[in-house]
Amino acid sequence: MKRLTLAVDAMGGDFGPCVTVPASLQALASHSHLVLLLVGDPDILSPFLAKADSSLVGRVQVIPAESVIASDARPSIAIRQSRGSSMRIALELVQEGRAEACISAGNTGALMGLAKLLLKPLDGITRPALMSVLPHQHRGKTVVLDLGANVNASSEMLVEFSVMGAVLAEEVLEISQPRVALLNIGQEETKGLETIREAAAILRATPQINYIGYLEGNDLLTGKTDVLVCDGFTGNVTLKTMEGVVRVFLSLLKSGDETKRSWWLRLLGRWIQKRLSRRFGHLNPDQYNGACLLGLRGTVIKSHGSANQQAFAVAIRQAEQAVRRQVPQRIAARLNTVLARSDKA
Amino acid sequence: MKRLTLAVDAMGGDFGPCVTVPASLQALASHSHLVLLLVGDPDILSPFLAKADSSLVGRVQVIPAESVIASDARPSIAIRQSRGSSMRIALELVQEGRAEACISAGNTGALMGLAKLLLKPLDGITRPALMSVLPHQHRGKTVVLDLGANVNASSEMLVEFSVMGAVLAEEVLEISQPRVALLNIGQEETKGLETIREAAAILRATPQINYIGYLEGNDLLTGKTDVLVCDGFTGNVTLKTMEGVVRVFLSLLKSGDETKRSWWLRLLGRWIQKRLSRRFGHLNPDQYNGACLLGLRGTVIKSHGSANQQAFAVAIRQAEQAVRRQVPQRIAARLNTVLARSDKA
Numbered sequence: 165m166k167r168l169t170l171a172v173d174a175m176g177g178d179f180g181p182c183v184t185v186p187a188s189l190q191a192l193a194s195h196s197h198l199v200l201l202l203v204g205d206p207d208i209l210s211p212f213l214a215k216a217d218s219s220l221v222g223r224v225q226v227i228p229a230e231s232v233i234a235s236d237a238r239p240s241i242a243i244r245q246s247r248g249s250s251m252r253i254a255l256e257l258v259q260e261g262r263a264e265a266c267i268s269a270g271n272t273g274a275l276m277g278l279a280k281l282l283l284k285p286l287d288g289i290t291r292p293a294l295m296s297v298l299p300h301q302h303r304g305k306t307v308v309l310d311l312g313a314n315v316n317a318s319s320e321m322l323v324e325f326s327v328m329g330a331v332l333a334e335e336v337l338e339i340s341q342p343r344v345a346l347l348n349i350g351q352e353e354t355k356g357l358e359t360i361r362e363a364a365a366i367l368r369a370t371p372q373i374n375y376i377g378y379l380e381g382n383d384l385l386t387g388k389t390d391v392l393v394c395d396g397f398t399g400n401v402t403l404k405t406m407e408g409v410v411r412v413f414l415s416l417l418k419s420g421d422e423t424k425r426s427w428w429l430r431l432l433g434r435w436i437q438k439r440l441s442r443r444f445g446h447l448n449p450d451q452y453n454g455a456c457l458l459g460l461r462g463t464v465i466k467s468h469g470s471a472n473q474q475a476f477a478v479a480i481r482q483a484e485q486a487v488r489r490q491v492p493q494r495i496a497a498r499l500n501t502v503l504a505r506s507d508k509a
Numbered sequence: 510m511k512r513l514t515l516a517v518d519a520m521g522g523d524f525g526p527c528v529t530v531p532a533s534l535q536a537l538a539s540h541s542h543l544v545l546l547l548v549g550d551p552d553i554l555s556p557f558l559a560k561a562d563s564s565l566v567g568r569v570q571v572i573p574a575e576s577v578i579a580s581d582a583r584p585s586i587a588i589r590q591s592r593g594s595s596m597r598i599a600l601e602l603v604q605e606g607r608a609e610a611c612i613s614a615g616n617t618g619a620l621m622g623l624a625k626l627l628l629k630p631l632d633g634i635t636r637p638a639l640m641s642v643l644p645h646q647h648r649g650k651t652v653v654l655d656l657g658a659n660v661n662a663s664s665e666m667l668v669e670f671s672v673m674g675a676v677l678a679e680e681v682l683e684i685s686q687p688r689v690a691l692l693n694i695g696q697e698e699t700k701g702l703e704t705i706r707e708a709a710a711i712l713r714a715t716p717q718i719n720y721i722g723y724l725e726g727n728d729l730l731t732g733k734t735d736v737l738v739c740d741g742f743t744g745n746v747t748l749k750t751m752e753g754v755v756r757v758f759l760s761l762l763k764s765g766d767e768t769k770r771s772w773w774l775r776l777l778g779r780w781i782q783k784r785l786s787r788r789f790g791h792l793n794p795d796q797y798n799g800a801c802l803l804g805l806r807g808t809v810i811k812s813h814g815s816a817n818q819q820a821f822a823v824a825i826r827q828a829e830q831a832v833r834r835q836v837p838q839r840i841a842a843r844l845n846t847v848l849a850r851s852d853k854a
Contacts, residue, residue, distance in 0.1 A: 236695075236698075236699070238699040315694070347746060349745040350581075357742060380753075382756070384750050385757045398742070401692060401739075402726065405750045406726075407727050408727030408731065409751050
């Protein structure tokens with residue numbers, strides 16, 4: 165397999181290098197062809213690397229950065245003051261072709277703005293969107309976007325998101341003629357926001373998209389669609405609601421007053437937990453961390469700010485897969501076809 | 510206990526009388542002081558009542574209605590053509606003082622519009638909001654609104670929702686100085702939609718409200734706030750996402766290929782399911798069906814359109830409790846105080 169170089173914003177996220185460096189080493193250990201450029205303060209990063217296996221450290225290069233964009237910074241100000249920051253340098257490495265993708269757990273708004281500035285949107289894309297591939301109850305996958313790159317979405321943007329989501333489902337998940345649905349507050353045509361109704365009308369008139377109508381929040385995990393499209397505010401709230409509920413369930417499964425039980429009940433309890441964890445494991449948010457910023461001329465993966473080591477390592481794997489699958493190139497190629505045909509129609 | 514008369518739109522919802530009549534009989538059986546006015550087509554309702562216990566049927570009165578508002582009707586048209594419909598007649602019974610509250614599983618938009626038309630909003634309320642009391646992981650409760658009465662919300666509306674939610678938490682859930690949070694896509698002040706940021710500024714300057722800031726979707730069940738406020742589109746999607754995930758979990762708990770197991774494993778499996786169902790039972794959406802339309806001069810409960818008998822019976826109980834707790838009167842009284850003080854400030 166060909167060597168693959170990724171840039172990691174090692175300072176971003178709630179825990180910074182405490183999570184990003186061990187996660188990077190974990191990713192290097194599982195992928196022998198991977199090279200990681202860790203962008204950050206060398207004085208802070210070095211101690212984390214000092215103790216690591218030399219075979220792994222040999223595939224790490226520390227790229228110095230003077231500053232970090234704060235998670236709570238206003239994106240517009242953060243972008244203006246971004247020169248020399250770990251996030252910007254990581255993106256510049258992609259821009260310059262030194263890395264094939266970039267991963268950051270930092271400020272979403274700043275990442276989105278900087279990525280757009282440095283990597284430029286594809287032709288036909290107004291605004292990039294954050295996309296995740298979520299598991300559903302029948303162990304299939306659903307492409308969901310936008311998860312928070314834009315707080316508002318016009319009907320045109322929703323249509324662009326639909327095209328990008330469909331391309332991703334077809335090219336990466338290998339679903340032929342993927343079903344596309346809009347997230348709304350009712351299944352009837354008259355329901356919801358005007359932008360959604362307008363987008364529905366356009367999608368119905370676009371034969372290249374297998375548009376199946378509206379779905380509601382309760383269908384997020386049911387697998388009724390392959391692609392679920394919404395504005396970034398709704399998508400973010402929905403995804404976080406889902407994750408919150410899943411975490412509550414997983415924690416309730418583990419809870420229970422063990423001290424009061426006899427030894428055999430405790431043993432039994434642990435056995436049950438193990439079986440249940442396996443049954444629900446694919447729904448655990450740590451297993452699908454990493455949203456892909458779609459619609460750019462490069463690959464950018466946004467990790468949860470609060471990701472732990474396991475979850476950040478999953479985000480690195482997402483970046484690697486997006487590069488191998490040539491997601492930006494495939495979207496660009498398909499956008500050309502769909503947009504050209506729509507123009508003629 | 511004093512007799513209490515409620516009006517039931519017996520024709521509304523996905524299953525109509527098949528659910529509403531058995532649920533009504535169930536509610537009558539558990540509350541000996543309850544009288545129900547079932548509004549609908551007598552020819553359709555009678556067969557369901559014919560077989561019921563005479564002691565229950567004695568507390569039922571069928572109020573004839575000629576038509577039903579379709580669930581997928583456009584609310585504006587449905588309202589114009591609503592005369593003689595079961596939903597409208599049920600609301601008119603409240604308006605005329607013949608019933609103290611009304612329950613419907615019908616078209617949300619039509620119910621909202623007709624309720625506003627017939628029962629009128631309280632002074633100081635721009636638009637009523639749909640509110641539910643959701644369970645949280647520590648077995649406490651969270652008041653959440655708006656759940657879909659309005660697809661958009663201005664900052665003023667969000668502030669009104671906050672006041673109503675706080676009153677409800679204080680007067681009905683008996684939480685002193687209830688914490689109020691706005692649902693947003695980040696906890697930092699700069700995050701999210703402008704209307705939300707404006708509402709936050711007003712709430713921070715309102716000493717009568719114990720405003721604690723923004724919360725995200727993953728905090729829906731954590732009990733970090735007593736009142737969670739959002740616009741109706743977001744609230745509806747969030748609630749349905751939560752319900753969807755809970756249902757997926759409950760169904761996964763029950764699933765598993767039983768045929769392959771030995772008898773003792775099957776027995777054990779059933780025992781475990783029972784224990785788990787008890788642990789998660791309070792999160793089952795059927796247990797808290799029924800959203801209250803707050804901000805009106807009367808009590809209106811909206812049941813899920815797809816409610817089953819158990820869930821619709823819960824909605825009837827919600828109506829009964831709202832009447833006993835004098836929710837509209839208490840909100841009106843408290844609104845006067847808060848609004849008067851805010852005006853002076």
